Amino acid sequence: MTEERLRHLLGIRDLSKTLAERILDTAETFLEVTRRPVRKVPTLRGKTVLNLFFEASTRTRSSFELAGKRLGADVMNVGGSSSSTSKGETLRDTVATLDAMHADVIVVRHGASGAASYVAQRARAAVINAGDGMHEHPSQALLDSFTIRRHKKSLQGLRVAICGDIAHSRVARSNALLLPMLGAEVVLAGPRTLLPLGVESWGVKSYDRLEPALKNADVVMMLRIQKERLGARLFSTLREYSQQFGLTSARLALAKSDAVVMHPGPVNRGVEIADDIVDGSRSLILDQVEAGVAVRMAILYLCATDPDQSIGA
Numbered sequence: 312m313t314e315e316r317l318r319h320l321l322g323i324r325d326l327s328k329t330l331a332e333r334i335l336d337t338a339e340t341f342l343e344v345t346r347r348p349v350r351k352v353p354t355l356r357g358k359t360v361l362n363l364f365f366e367a368s369t370r371t372r373s374s375f376e377l378a379g380k381r382l383g384a385d386v387m388n389v390g391g392s393s394s395s396t397s398k399g400e401t402l403r404d405t406v407a408t409l410d411a412m413h414a415d416v417i418v419v420r421h422g423a424s425g426a427a428s429y430v431a432q433r434a435r436a437a438v439i440n441a442g443d444g445m446h447e448h449p450s451q452a453l454l455d456s457f458t459i460r461r462h463k464k465s466l467q468g469l470r471v472a473i474c475g476d477i478a479h480s481r482v483a484r485s486n487a488l489l490l491p492m493l494g495a496e497v498v499l500a501g502p503r504t505l506l507p508l509g510v511e512s513w514g515v516k517s518y519d520r521l522e523p524a525l526k527n528a529d530v531v532m533m534l535r536i537q538k539e540r541l542g543a544r545l546f547s548t549l550r551e552y553s554q555q556f557g558l559t560s561a562r563l564a565l566a567k568s569d570a571v572v573m574h575p576g577p578v579n580r581g582v583e584i585a586d587d588i589v590d591g592s593r594s595l596i597l598d599q600v601e602a603g604v605a606v607r608m609a610i611l612y613l614c615a616t617d618p619d620q621s622i623g624a
C-alpha cells in the first residue's frame with residue numbers, strides 16, 4: 312500500500328496522526344545512524360536541500376544542514392546579510408531564483424508569519440517551515456515529541472506544562488497542536504500579557520501563574536522571552552519576570568518527581584530557568600538537540616522521496 316505523502320511541512324495541521332507518528336518512527340532509525348562512527352547514508356544522494364534563513368538560528372539551521380549532509384544530499388545555506396535580500400530582492404524573486412536551480416527541498420525561516428506557505432505556493436520544491444514569525448515551528452514540535460516519547464515511552468496521558476512567553480512563541484503554537492494529537496494534555500502558563508489573545512480557542516487550559524500549571528506535570532517546557540518580537544512593554548522588568556515565572560528547583564518540586572525539563576533554546580539562564588536546572592539531571596535540553604538532527608533527517612527524507620522508497624540505512 313502506498314503511504315501518505317509529506318508534500319510540504321508548513322505547520323502541524325499538515326500532518327495526520329499517522330504521518331506525525333511515521334516521522335517519529337523514521338527518526339528512530341536515523342537517530343541510530345547519527346550515533347554510528349560513520350554517520351552517513353546515501354538516501355538523498357543527488358538531491359539538493361537549500362536552507363533559506365532570514366532570521367538568526369543556531370540549532371535549527373545547523374541541524375537541517377547536518378541532517379541533509381548525513382543523508383548524502385547537497386546542502387547549501389542562503390540568506391542573511393550575504394544574500395541578495397540585503398540588496399532589496401523580494402522573497403518572491405529569491406524563491407524563483409532558487410527554484411530555477413532545481414532545489415528538491417527548501418527549508419525556510421522568516422520573521423513573517425505565513426512566509427513558508429508563501430514560498431510553497433511559488434516553488435516546485437518541497438518546503439519545510441523552520442519557523443515563520445510567531446506562527447509555527449513544526450520541526451521543533453516534532454523533535455520535542457520525539458524526545459518526550461523516548462524518555463517516557465509514550466505521550467499518551469502525559470501532562471505537559473508549556474511556560475513563559477506563549478504569545479510570541481511559534482514553538483508553543485506547534486506543540487499545542489501536536490502534543491494533544493499524540494495523546495498528551497497541554498497546559499499553558501505565562502503572565503496575562505504574554506498569553507495570546509483568544510488562547511481559549513487553542514483548546515488547552517491556560518494559567519497566569521506558573522504554580523497551577525506545574526502541579527503534577529510530567530514534562531515542563533520553558534520558553535524564552537522573545538525580546539525581538541515584543542512590541543509594547545508587556546512586563547515590568549526581567550528580574551520581576553524571573554521572580555514570578557522563572558523555573559527554580561522549589562517550583563519544579565510541584566511537578567511529578569520524575570518530571571523532565573525541556574527548552575527549545577536559546578536559553579536565557581537565570582531568566583526563564585535557573586542555571587542548576589539547565590545543567591541538572593532532569594534537563595533534556597541537549598537530548599532535544601540530538602533528536603533535532605534525527606527528526607530533521609526524517610522530515611527531509613519523507614519530503615524528498617517517494618513514499619515507498621526505502622531508507623537505505
Ligand code: ASP
Binds near residue numbers: 482534535575576
Ligand atoms: N529557537 C526557537 C525559535 O526559533 C525558540 C526561540 O527562539 O526562543 O522559535
